[in-house]
Amino acid sequence: MKKLINDPTKTVDEGVAGFAAAHADIVRVVVDPPFVVVRQDAPVPGKVGLVSGGGSGHEPLHAGFVGFGMLDAAVPGAMFTSPTPDPILEATKQVDAGAGVLHIVKNYTGDVLNFETAADLALAEGIEVQTVIVDDDVAVKDSLYTAGRRGVAGTLLVEKLAGAAAQRGDSLDRVAEVARTVNSRVRTMGMALSPCTVPHASEPSFTLAEDEVEIGIGIHGEPGRERIALEPADRIVDRLLEPILEDLPFAKRDRVVLLVNGMGGTPQSELYIVYRRAAEVLAERGIDVARSLVGSYVTSLEMQGVSITLLQVDDELLGLYDAPVQTAALRWGR
Amino acid sequence: MKKLINDPTKTVDEGVAGFAAAHADIVRVVVDPPFVVVRQDAPVPGKVGLVSGGGSGHEPLHAGFVGFGMLDAAVPGAMFTSPTPDPILEATKQVDAGAGVLHIVKNYTGDVLNFETAADLALAEGIEVQTVIVDDDVAVKDSLYTAGRRGVAGTLLVEKLAGAAAQRGDSLDRVAEVARTVNSRVRTMGMALSPCTVPHASEPSFTLAEDEVEIGIGIHGEPGRERIALEPADRIVDRLLEPILEDLPFAKRDRVVLLVNGMGGTPQSELYIVYRRAAEVLAERGIDVARSLVGSYVTSLEMQGVSITLLQVDDELLGLYDAPVQTAALRWGR
Amino acid sequence: MDGAGLDGAWTRRWIEAVAAEVARRKQELTALDRAIGDADHGENLDRGFRAVLGKLEALDDDATPGAVLKLVATTLISTVGGAAGPLYGTAFLKGSMAAGDRAALDAAALVEVLTAARDGIVARGKAEPGDKTMVDAWTPAVDAAAAAGDDVRAALQAAAAAAAEGAAATEPLVAHKGRASYLGERAVGHRDPGSESTSLMLRAAADTA
């Protein structure tokens, strides 16, 4: 796998440095402990601070969502590896304006444990922290006998809506409640056409034959739920939507935000082919697509594939979705 | 090459349909003649209309740039194939508000000829049309003995700045002059790590060994200037920047917009690694990066690779760059 | 098969044969374009000639050669796109204008038609012989037809043979027009796809006459 990198051990450092330079109007970067991407004007007086983070390789998640109306800081770990507590603690301190800090954590053992330690340390320094765990991936059985559902593309919507709540001045309790509500109403399912290769690895994270696809893929090149023969896009969309719709469940007359998310290596034209069928199925079911978002937002390096996310919304959540946002990767209303 | 498509002959139709559905707040689509993506509120009274188009497979170019402050219509042809005159004529009619229409055409024989015919037909119907040819690719020798330089990622900047000029109410002559000025000051050079495969084809447009890259690649999988062994990203950036800087030439104290553009299959983290080095080189040369844009905007399906574009700006051009834009793929200032 | 001129029925037969040959050799034409272009020439022409077949059905049985050629022209222009669409479209359009409302084409008329077609391509594309484009098949074909005397079928055979040679002769050339011109020396050794499709068209013309 050829990559546009220099030293494989420095891809995260250099990527963050480039990001910081390109978006100096929006963010600044703390390099020690490495790395914390902070909103340029943080801490914003009176505002609850929002911190998220996780392994790198999912860009623009999370650093691309730092800015007005969304995150106050993002903590990028090593490639596909949760960050350690030190930078998470640093981020928490940098964004605390006295109103407390919310940690938005994707449900992976490593992320949960490292954020947990950081929250304990922050508390010891007198910062009020609440944590919301995102686990929107319906590909994984949520039971006592697994690590629980993974946090995948739905994370973007949790960050957007909680970010809007914080921006309008909600209290920490209230922002955390918004985040939990969004998480409880958002469901995602993904698939891959091709694997990804972490820069330090000599081989891809998994292999697929020329006629195979992986259904229920995670965002770290973890193997998925099942491996099937390649099918037309419309059939694949049906396969992804079915478990999503059943799970919440989504019902007739529901209003939803529909997110079609590319895994990194998928051309936009294919995302719109997927979107077309998803919108068609939802229309058939009488579900109202109130808002749409199509793009590669929560990725796995150069993996080819797509995930579909549905968020059930009411007027309040829709208002938070529509609220102005100005980050490197998401901008509207301002 | 696995793709998220249904029928290979319908990828453009279905992609456009999905795009139109996802962005119904910004655009509407004319399906006969197929296809014209038109700004929702076109024709905008008193405003010069901007039409661009070309082969599909470069998304978000051009449809993703239709909207406030940029294009009034985009005409997507078949995959990598210039559209025919009929839809170009239709687009021209749909956006003409009496102030005339500017055609922005990438310099490929097919595009030039088809837009030429459409412009003749529009003129015959009493619509004033001017044409600006974009040819920013320094990989190709511009001489009497070639078809001339290709139009590549710089097209985005021509469309943005001319779009801003039209939006502020400039006359057709003036908008065309802005477009020509931008074209005369913008230079691009690209490279590929991997080829792309058009949906109807059984094989990739070219092949590269596991340790080879193609320097000076076009955006249709056309072979490039030379094939070299894979190098660290920084060395590749130097190779791309050198001919760009020499060509205009760009000089100390110049102010520039720096666009680092992904070819479709390149993860964002790699684009930022490229950006980092490009910014470093420009700083060393005393060139001031006034604005930066990093993303996959002018693509070649799932090709992995990158192009670097520099646009030399003065206060007026910078103002046009900063002017509000609200399209599917580019939004700021509003 | 007799000494009569080429009528509307032949023109139709010819175009149907071109459509069949393009469909059959689509991959081959695209493969030529993959080597030095963007891998779509066969696909482009096939899309166009399939559309032509659909329209031919609706045309009057007694349509003149000029009327058939005009239909081909407008259909190619509005369905092919790319470089080949306008160039072949112009060729057929100028050819149809040269044919006028003649019921059949004799050798002299054929030469007029071929010349007008070639001149149309040159006027639009500005390519000269040796630039490694379809002009390199058209020009020797026009010359050979003009030199063939007054047997229209012999003229077509001569044109087809010359076009085939002209197409083959593009192989050693560096291109100065079209996408292949971006490649410089790297285009050497590859046949120009448009010259090959021109050869295909003129071969079909000879074979159906």
Add this chain to the structure above:
Amino acid sequence: MDGAGLDGAWTRRWIEAVAAEVARRKQELTALDRAIGDADHGENLDRGFRAVLGKLEALDDDATPGAVLKLVATTLISTVGGAAGPLYGTAFLKGSMAAGDRAALDAAALVEVLTAARDGIVARGKAEPGDKTMVDAWTPAVDAAAAAGDDVRAALQAAAAAAAEGAAATEPLVAHKGRASYLGERAVGHRDPGSESTSLMLRAAADTA
């Protein structure tokens, strides 16, 4: 090599040996993680133990076992990340607390240290034996050390052997914790990477004692 307890010098030797082994077997650990996880376990531990080596140099020559273990703990916590970082970090932290300021560890103290380490992992990760995690190597190791009597070196040998068996015994299991739990039946037949790195650490302990 005599009957004396395990002192600070041994602790240091042990950790250096772990670092060397992790570096040597990095790819192998990552390959195990590729099969049922996210292909970074070897990389993660190597990053951590390289950092530990750097810090060890600055530590006093006469540092106690507890002081060495504490340094390992804080360094792993702040450099490894992922699941293994906090889990091994907690293990070394709890182990160092159990070691206290003893100058050397006898067999009883060793069992206390190992037990505290294992309990720390369980408290953080909530895994039970049979969940296909590093706990499946730690638990039999603790039991074997406890049963080995009062020769501290024999206890370490017993722990290392039991950890190796425990790691191998994860292969037929379905995972209930960590990333492998997403896979259901598809995890069967693969060894848990964390149980293998635990086995590596305890083998290094026995070999350096």
